[in-house]
Amino acid sequence: MKLIVKNASLWDGTGSPVQAGMTIVMAEDKFVSITQEDVEIKEGDTVIDAQGKFVMPGMIDCHVHVTSTGQPKDITGNQNAPEAYLALIGAQMIQRDLEAGFTTVRNMGTKNFMDISIQKAWQEGRIKGARILTSGPCITMTGGHGWMGGLQSDGQDECRKSARLLLRNGVEVVKIMATGGVMTPGVEPGSPQLTEAEIRAAVEEAHKAGRKTATHAQGTEGIKNAVRAGIDTVEHGIFLDEELLVMMKERNTALVPTLVAPYHINQGGVAAGIPEYAVAKASQVAASHLNSFKMALQAGLTIALGTDAGTPLNFHGENALELQLMTENGMSNEQALLAATKTASEVIDRADLIGSVEVGKLADLLIIEGNPLEDISLLVKKDPIKIIIQNGKVVHTR
């Protein structure tokens, strides 16, 4: 029994231009043929006519918080909530991500491995939602950014041990806090936190196990520490400088800018119930953040899409706003689409499975009315995304 999408105008995410009149055949969970030829249709096959529609790979969000809703009242209110409750929130949040066209999300920090439990329920088919890559809790210094839900670790040995603990629990990416941030009271976004040696110890363990590493890093010194220590992705990267552009380019360190995170905090402000300390810090960093993004784009760094969904007013299901902000700050529509598909799959180390429509990959597909290469806001509106296919099954229609 196959799922067949015919008459597709296909943007396959490989960097090739749109091809009209394509037939995409899916069996089990994979693409089995992509062709302009006629294909044989057998009894029991499902055929979707995509005449006049734009077809593209499912999108990937490299930075979300699955157990956070984005409601300002939940940010502090849910800090000590029971895990069973937060896990149910997680199930709802990945459903919202999926319905927005994001068939895969990478979680970036959760207390006590809740993301691994949510992933297990998803893998067993008990819940619908975006496929999750798991991080478990982040590694942070004592009192460092995100310490309330993180593994507080000081010195190289403790950082190494924390990384090993994460790997033992099966995380797919190790998240390490290199600097302060906006959402933890009393820490400054610009200040370095874990040292280069501490970060390196954790990175070494992750790399030995074949896993990627990511760092929350906002201030220049802390980003440099992480890049020198061999980190794979810099998340946020608010204060980049010329030296960092060279360092990141040399090492192919990727940037996941999460432009929407401070955008929402600045738009909503204290009036929306966001803590005053967070609003003050977000407004301080906004201009540098956009400037760093533009510098990275100019320098040709690898940039992948991430939203930080779950931070204040940054709701799961509105992830595509990041593409719009990327285009408003210098990316072409196609560059933004690649950042959300092919490049994202490479950055999270899943390019063999997702990120483009190619035979042998997992069949994640969006069927869209209108052309996002011409109008990126179609994705933000969501309504034009008529059919969402994940693992070769139709998982959402509208």
Ligand SMILES: [Zn+2]
């Ligand atoms: Zn985050």
